[in-house]
Amino acid sequence: MGNARLHTGHRRGWISLIFLVALGTAALGASWFAPYGYQQQDPRAMLLPPGWSHLMGTDLLGRDLFSRMLYGARLSLSIGLSTALISVLIGTVYGAVSGYVGGRTDNVLMRWVEVVYSLPDLLLIILISVLIGRGAIGILLALSLVSWVTVARVIRGEVLKICTQEYIVAARAAGAPHRVILFRHILPNTAGPLLVTVIYRIPAAILAESTLSFIGLGVPPPFSSWGTLANDGWAAMKFYPHLIIFPAAMIFATILAFNSLGESARERLDPGRTGTRRG
Amino acid sequence: MSPKHFLIIALALLVGCAQAEGDRRETAAFRMNLSSEPPTLDWSLATDNVSFDVITNIMEGLTQFDKDLHPRPAVAQRWEVLDGGRRLVFHLRKDVRWTDGKPVTARDFEYSWKRLLNPATAAEYSYFLYDLVNAKEYNEGKITDPNLVGVKALDDFTLEVRLIAPRAYFPSITTFMVTFPMRRDIVEKFGEQWTEPRNMVTNGPFRLERWQHDYKVILARNPSYYGPPPALERVEMYVVPEPNTALTLYETGFLEVVNLPPLAIPRYRGHPEYVTAPQLRGYYYGFNVEKKPFSDVRVRKAFAMAIDKTRLTRILQGGEIPTNSWVPKGMLAYNPEIGLRFNPREARRLLAEAGYPGGKGFPRVKAVFNSDAVNSLVGEFLQAQWREHLGVSIDLDNQEWKVYLKNLKADPPPLFRLGWGADYPDPDNFLNLFVTGGGNNNTKWGNLRYDELIARAAGEPDERTRVDLYNRAQKILSEEEVPIIPLFVAAQNMLLKPYVRGFEVNAMDILYLKRVRLADPKAGRNGGSGKG
Numbered sequence: 001m002g003n004a005r006l007h008t009g010h011r012r013g014w015i016s017l018i019f020l021v022a023l024g025t026a027a028l029g030a031s032w033f034a035p036y037g038y039q040q041q042d043p044r045a046m047l048l049p050p051g052w053s054h055l056m057g058t059d060l061l062g063r064d065l066f067s068r069m070l071y072g073a074r075l076s077l078s079i080g081l082s083t084a085l086i087s088v089l090i091g092t093v094y095g096a097v098s099g100y101v102g103g104r105t106d107n108v109l110m111r112w113v114e115v116v117y118s119l120p121d122l123l124l125i126i127l128i129s130v131l132i133g134r135g136a137i138g139i140l141l142a143l144s145l146v147s148w149v150t151v152a153r154v155i156r157g158e159v160l161k162i163c164t165q166e167y168i169v170a171a172r173a174a175g176a177p178h179r180v181i182l183f184r185h186i187l188p189n190t191a192g193p194l195l196v197t198v199i200y201r202i203p204a205a206i207l208a209e210s211t212l213s214f215i216g217l218g219v220p221p222p223f224s225s226w227g228t229l230a231n232d233g234w235a236a237m238k239f240y241p242h243l244i245i246f247p248a249a250m251i252f253a254t255i256l257a258f259n260s261l262g263e264s265a266r267e268r269l270d271p272g273r274t275g276t277r278r279g
Numbered sequence: 280m281s282p283k284h285f286l287i288i289a290l291a292l293l294v295g296c297a298q299a300e301g302d303r304r305e306t307a308a309f310r311m312n313l314s315s316e317p318p319t320l321d322w323s324l325a326t327d328n329v330s331f332d333v334i335t336n337i338m339e340g341l342t343q344f345d346k347d348l349h350p351r352p353a354v355a356q357r358w359e360v361l362d363g364g365r366r367l368v369f370h371l372r373k374d375v376r377w378t379d380g381k382p383v384t385a386r387d388f389e390y391s392w393k394r395l396l397n398p399a400t401a402a403e404y405s406y407f408l409y410d411l412v413n414a415k416e417y418n419e420g421k422i423t424d425p426n427l428v429g430v431k432a433l434d435d436f437t438l439e440v441r442l443i444a445p446r447a448y449f450p451s452i453t454t455f456m457v458t459f460p461m462r463r464d465i466v467e468k469f470g471e472q473w474t475e476p477r478n479m480v481t482n483g484p485f486r487l488e489r490w491q492h493d494y495k496v497i498l499a500r501n502p503s504y505y506g507p508p509p510a511l512e513r514v515e516m517y518v519v520p521e522p523n524t525a526l527t528l529y530e531t532g533f534l535e536v537v538n539l540p541p542l543a544i545p546r547y548r549g550h551p552e553y554v555t556a557p558q559l560r561g562y563y564y565g566f567n568v569e570k571k572p573f574s575d576v577r578v579r580k581a582f583a584m585a586i587d588k589t590r591l592t593r594i595l596q597g598g599e600i601p602t603n604s605w606v607p608k609g610m611l612a613y614n615p616e617i618g619l620r621f622n623p624r625e626a627r628r629l630l631a632e633a634g635y636p637g638g639k640g641f642p643r644v645k646a647v648f649n650s651d652a653v654n655s656l657v658g659e660f661l662q663a664q665w666r667e668h669l670g671v672s673i674d675l676d677n678q679e680w681k682v683y684l685k686n687l688k689a690d691p692p693p694l695f696r697l698g699w700g701a702d703y704p705d706p707d708n709f710l711n712l713f714v715t716g717g718g719n720n721n722t723k724w725g726n727l728r729y730d731e732l733i734a735r736a737a738g739e740p741d742e743r744t745r746v747d748l749y750n751r752a753q754k755i756l757s758e759e760e761v762p763i764i765p766l767f768v769a770a771q772n773m774l775l776k777p778y779v780r781g782f783e784v785n786a787m788d789i790l791y792l793k794r795v796r797l798a799d800p801k802a803g804r805n806g807g808s809g810k811g
Contacts, residue, residue, distance in 0.1 A: 061663070
């Protein structure tokens, strides 16, 4: 039975991966794939329902929703990926140092993580983006600055676990310098959980960006992200449902895909912890 | 987590409450929504429409508009125009009473007006009475003795007003809430709390019965009102900021009237309950003429001429009228001949002449507006127009209303969006906005010739000469100097239940509920609610 579950899990993982790769390609090639520009307004084509000339219909200003979704994918995905990478970079160094050095340093560093962790994310992000200013860079920095703590915790835990293993003790006894132990022996062994964490961080960042855009703190017009599109569509929900359905469905599908990919990656790379998250 | 989620929950609660109340409703109550919590019910300090809708139904001033926006006697029975129009004497009715039984006297007016002008009150609408002798000087702190201001109660029922020059429109000024009488004893006794229902004393057709902050305001018929008692026993005003939520409440029969959000208008056009009316409300983008690149009039003209306004109103779909001049349609001195027309070629030429051929080298400037669906639509439209016709990229920024107003006062952005609704139906109200240093002139623009024309026109008794003066002023404003780009004149779009009678829609969006009645509300309500 466990095998069967593993199997379906993997199939789901593959489907998710294919979906995400396709999405990524479409997003990267938005300028080629999109039939219209993201800010091109057509006064004769306002609020059209989905059809052949406009696959997902058009908005109030006569802009093609499909094209805006593609450009939105580019923005949302790149914000998702870059925040994940930045937070992994910060989080890994921070967590590794904390776990490896231990003692009082560990204590201080982890208390700080808890402080950041206990602050409400959204509030902090709003504060930071107000300071930095609206726009993709502001959102990116804001999201990165709050999301590295999770990574730091995971990595610290891994490092602590690995430190107690015999080969590390052996390396220490052999007089290997800290640098070698940390970078050669410990960090490579955290790669599995690290990858899993990254995969989970991406959808979280995409969702956070969408939330920010949804409450009006996201990327400024005329750029579109899925969050801003959902925000625009929300006001029109009652009369022009296509404006909310497509962005919402894409956010949903993408996050679902990242999560199932993460799930199956964990089953493969980090089997020891399978199930703990579900419990 | 988002505010919108809270709204959905609030909607659910509101529907729930309204439903519970709907069952035991026997009295004739008129239910409507307010687009926000009233910021204040103190009529010296109120500046917004929401407060205005409440205050105009619980208070009455010297005069009141009729359906055609002519000022008619209210608390003032009649008035005399003396000294060639420089002195007005209002004779008050003797039967007008406050809700606590005391008579409304000329002294209550004198107190209220002086309070409005007192610099310590810091009322934004203080300039409304600048036509009074010494009013501006007192408000600006140049004189400190309020007794020098041109308003005086000669006795309990006679109010004398001295003006700096003849002002034909003055009886329209006294319809406005900031000129309503006020009780000194009440204000001084309760301080900021005087507008709470348990403290408040008013004189209008309704009285403030309950004010549950951020939820609802309930008005009840005022038994001591001097005029014919209103047909409605109660008015229930629910705070529903989200227009779509309000629309749902209307459709399910929990509101008698609702304003339509722009996206909903095409769906309801032709609907029997759909009501539309033009407004004396202009919508414009202003320049900060002290900031580069808009310090150059050629750039301002180029921006004004690169907007296809008919396309904009087609997008908005709410019956808005595109305009190139500032005085709105329906008002004296409205002149569609004045103003810069859409002319992209000329616009490009001007921009090139100013040193930005094809938009090259144009600095990145910000256009700021207050957060609102229509405003962002207009903003995105203009952004695309300027890009298309001028090759210029503009950044858009939206800010919450109060923050926005503060920024406009402190440091106006290079481009900003504002609207202006008539406080009295006279071109003076629109054109004196942009006099040098005017309280609501955020453009930093000033022109002595313009100021002089406006001042002369305000005191001019002959209508033809007046229109001529305003034409000349409008030419300076929207053809020669262009500190603002007038975009369109707004329209009112609403749904009104068929059983509501006597609901007057006027061009100034003034809500007088005293003549409204409900014909067989029960029948209409069951038809509307369905779910019950």
